[in-house]
Amino acid sequence: MSSRQGGKLKPLKAPKKKEQDYDDEDLAFKKKQMEDAKKLKDMQNQAKKGGPLITGGIKKSGKK
Numbered sequence: 001m002s003s004r005q006g007g008k009l010k011p012l013k014a015p016k017k018k019e020q021d022y023d024d025e026d027l028a029f030k031k032k033q034m035e036d037a038k039k040l041k042d043m044q045n046q047a048k049k050g051g052p053l054i055t056g057g058i059k060k061s062g063k064k
Contacts, residue, residue, distance in 0.1 A: 022030075
């Protein structure tokens with residue numbers, strides 16, 4: 001009898017993920033994470049352009 005010892009083995013199937021029930025706290029946390037990621041991405045794009053990172057307007061010195 002022959003065995004599959006020498007042949008290429010098939011990868012094992014990963015178990016299906018269960019749907020999770022999210023409460024309000026989890027949803028708020030995910031929303032905050034997505035907003036933070038969006039802000040970070042915007043700042044990275046702005047840094048690539050070479051523009052100012054903080055758009056607080058013109059800084060004036062104390063001298064007149």
